[in-house]
Amino acid sequence: xxxxxxxxxxxxxxxxxxxxxxxxxxxxxxxxxxxxxxxxxxxxxxxxxxxxxxxxxxxxxxxxxxxxxxxxxxxxxxxxxxxxxxxxxxxxxxxxxxxxxxxxxxxxxxxxxxxxxxxxxxxxxxxxxxxxxxxxxxxxxxxxxxxxxxxxxxxxxxxxxxxxxxxxxxxxxxxxxxxxxxxxxxxxxxxxxxxxxxxxxxxxxxxxxxxxxxxxxxxxxxxxxxxxxxxxxxxxxxxxxxxxxxxxxxxxxxxxxxxxxxxxxxxxxxxxxxxxxxxxxxxxxxxxxxxxxxxxxxxxxxxxxxxxxxxxxxxxxxxxxx
Amino acid sequence: xxxxxxxxxxxxxxxxxxxxxxxxxxxxxxxxxxxxxxxxxxxxxxxxxxxxxxxxxxxxxxxxxxxxxxxxxxxxxxxxxxxxxxxxxxxxxxxxxxxxxxxxxxxxxxxxxxxxxxxxxxxxxxxxxxxxxxxxxxxxxxxxxxxxxxxxxxxxxxxxxxxxxxxxxxxxxxxxxxxxxxxxxxxxxxxxxxxxxxxxxxxxxxxxxxxxxxxxxxxxxxxxxxxxxxxxxxxxxxxxxxxxxxxxxxxxxxxxxxxxxxxxxxxxxxxxxxxxxxxxxxxxxxxxxxxxxx
Numbered sequence: 001x002x003x004x005x006x007x008x009x010x011x012x013x014x015x016x017x018x019x020x021x022x023x024x025x026x027x028x029x030x031x032x033x034x035x036x037x038x039x040x041x042x043x044x045x046x047x048x049x050x051x052x053x054x055x056x057x058x059x060x061x062x063x064x065x066x067x068x069x070x071x072x073x074x075x076x077x078x079x080x081x082x083x084x085x086x087x088x089x090x091x092x093x094x095x096x097x098x099x100x101x102x103x104x105x106x107x108x109x110x111x112x113x114x115x116x117x118x119x120x121x122x123x124x125x126x127x128x129x130x131x132x133x134x135x136x137x138x139x140x141x142x143x144x145x146x147x148x149x150x151x152x153x154x155x156x157x158x159x160x161x162x163x164x165x166x167x168x169x170x171x172x173x174x175x176x177x178x179x180x181x182x183x184x185x186x187x188x189x190x191x192x193x194x195x196x197x198x199x200x201x202x203x204x205x206x207x208x209x210x211x212x213x214x215x216x217x218x219x220x221x222x223x224x225x226x227x228x229x230x231x232x233x234x235x236x237x238x239x240x241x242x243x244x245x246x247x248x249x250x251x252x253x254x255x256x257x258x259x260x261x262x263x264x265x266x267x268x269x270x271x272x273x274x275x276x277x278x279x280x281x282x283x284x285x286x287x288x289x290x291x292x293x294x295x296x297x298x299x300x301x302x303x304x305x306x307x308x309x310x311x312x313x314x315x316x317x318x319x320x321x322x
Numbered sequence: 323x324x325x326x327x328x329x330x331x332x333x334x335x336x337x338x339x340x341x342x343x344x345x346x347x348x349x350x351x352x353x354x355x356x357x358x359x360x361x362x363x364x365x366x367x368x369x370x371x372x373x374x375x376x377x378x379x380x381x382x383x384x385x386x387x388x389x390x391x392x393x394x395x396x397x398x399x400x401x402x403x404x405x406x407x408x409x410x411x412x413x414x415x416x417x418x419x420x421x422x423x424x425x426x427x428x429x430x431x432x433x434x435x436x437x438x439x440x441x442x443x444x445x446x447x448x449x450x451x452x453x454x455x456x457x458x459x460x461x462x463x464x465x466x467x468x469x470x471x472x473x474x475x476x477x478x479x480x481x482x483x484x485x486x487x488x489x490x491x492x493x494x495x496x497x498x499x500x501x502x503x504x505x506x507x508x509x510x511x512x513x514x515x516x517x518x519x520x521x522x523x524x525x526x527x528x529x530x531x532x533x534x535x536x537x538x539x540x541x542x543x544x545x546x547x548x549x550x551x552x553x554x555x556x557x558x559x560x561x562x563x564x565x566x567x568x569x570x571x572x573x574x575x576x577x578x579x580x581x582x583x584x585x586x587x588x589x590x591x592x593x594x595x596x597x598x599x600x601x602x603x604x605x606x607x608x609x610x611x612x613x614x615x616x
Binding site (some may be wrong): 052053055059101104105107108110111112114115117118119120122125126127129130144229240241244247248250251252255269280281283284285286287288290291294295298 | 356363364409413416417418419420422423424426427428429431432433434435437438489518533537545549553556584586587589590593594596597600
């Protein structure tokens with residue numbers, strides 16, 4: 001069992017590593033697509049820690065995505081600060097905003113929390129549009145330099161691809177580590193019954209706040225990566241629709257599994273590549289797929305993958321027995 | 323700084339009341355759905371859009387406005403009922419997150435349908451009746467606004483009558499109060515859910531219809547009104563009367579912050595009010611009304 005798991009991890013990492021020098025050479029466009037996919041995998045797995053594992057619904061994840069992107073963008077484009085430092089400052093600001101808002105907002109539960117975080121997202125969005133002298137307003141922020149580290153500028157797509165996916169592995173790995181640790185079990189306890197958890201001495205507000213801050217930090221990293229990659233960001237990338245979209249990724253893939261939201265993010269970001277040729281039917285198709293998965297596969301897409309894997313293993317064992 | 327005179331302030335009040343009644347209607351539709359079926363519906367904005375676009379389409383086919391009006395309410399109510407039965411019930415025992423994502427799926431689907439049916443262009447309806455705008459205290463009041471506020475008041479009276487005087491309405495309130503107990507005394511909670519969704523979608527469509535002559539509606543323009551409906555519902559404390567007050571207060575705050583502060587930051591102001599209201603009074607600013615049973 002453990003061997004199989006390690007093997008599939010190895011295969012995934014191997015695939016990510018050799019993609020740009022094999023298939024990526026044939027379809028260069030797909031590399032740029034996979035960079036965006038990677039950024040959304042970071043967002044979705046980070047949100048899953050808060051929503052799926054801890055059970056605190058947030059509809060404001062794109063707000064922290066925006067803070068990361070705009071801090072990085074403004075500092076490096078307007079004030080010529082080097083991108084890694086800008087990314088760090090973005091983390092700091094996101095963390096502070098999450099800490100301050102989380103302290104009051106996380107006392108709310110269920111739909112109330114969803115509404116409050118949604119409000120937070122709209123406020124951040126409106127401020128970005130409003131402070132035109134700083135953020136470029138609705139037309140967006142231009143000329144963000146690409147990522148430079150130790151005098152090394154990441155110029156080509158494949159270099160940037162490796163950096164983004166290194167971050168992805170880091171984020172997914174750390175989320176999984178948290179999930180398996182005592183902290184993860186505490187979070188799951190908070191998710192299943194907050195009263196019971198606090199009866200057993202769990203300081204629920206503290207853990208919820210820590211996870212809220214942590215998931216906002218992940219979102220901030222994703223934002224910085226996006227800003228330096230695209231070189232241009234506009235407020236519409238960070239509206240409340242983006243938050244909804246990230247939440248959809250989490251539930252489409254399978255909330256609380258970390259792998260699931262990653263699968264959801266990959267699926268939802270690659271789906272338009274298939275449906276764009278249907279033009280006006282795109283929205284309808286996307287909605288129907290979402291409804292279909294939720295009604296017929298309650299565990300999400302990850303459940304389907306697990307089922308397929310089990311099927312595969314059964315076949316193999318049957319073969320051995322014979 | 324622009325001169326602020328008295329008639330301008332009255333004008334802001336009128337536009338606040340106009341948008342306020344739209345928010346109130348939408349928020350009431352959300353509250354009825356939420357109280358009975360415990361679902362916050364992110365597809366409510368689409369019913370708003372369907373209302374506006376469908377009545378525009380039906381009148382362009384040559385139907386008279388009252389008939390188109392009633393037909394639209396009928397169609398959207400049936401849509402709401404079917405959606406509840408087909409899509410919400412299968413996930414009704416899942417977590418809140420799953421249900422939210424389900425209503426998002428429904429919202430995307432309805433948006434897709436509206437896009438296919440009415441295209442990407444924005445549509446506007448002719449006003450319900452012709453006539454010169456009224457001038458009150460130096461401020462202009464279009465006739466359609468009288469229609470909007472009148473319709474809001476009328477609908478609220480109908481809602482009050484339905485939920486207080488009819489057996490089905492009282493049964494629905496029982497479900498909102500305690501689903502298990504309602505089930506035990508023989509009320510079918512499932513049927514009440516369907517009914518609540520029919521009410522909710524019909525009311526959402528009604529809000530879209532009465533405002534259709536004032537706004538240019540397009541397949542994706544339901545989101546902002548829906549978000550405002552959420553705010554009104556949250557500050558109203560999930561009771562019908564509180565929500566109505568919340569809707570009007572929101573509309574007026576918004577109108578004055580657009581007029582006096584800045585149109586760019588009005589949403590930031592409005593949503594900060596939401597967060598402050600939620601955090602300081604989670605039961606709603608007017609939440610006390612719910613205990614009074616209104």
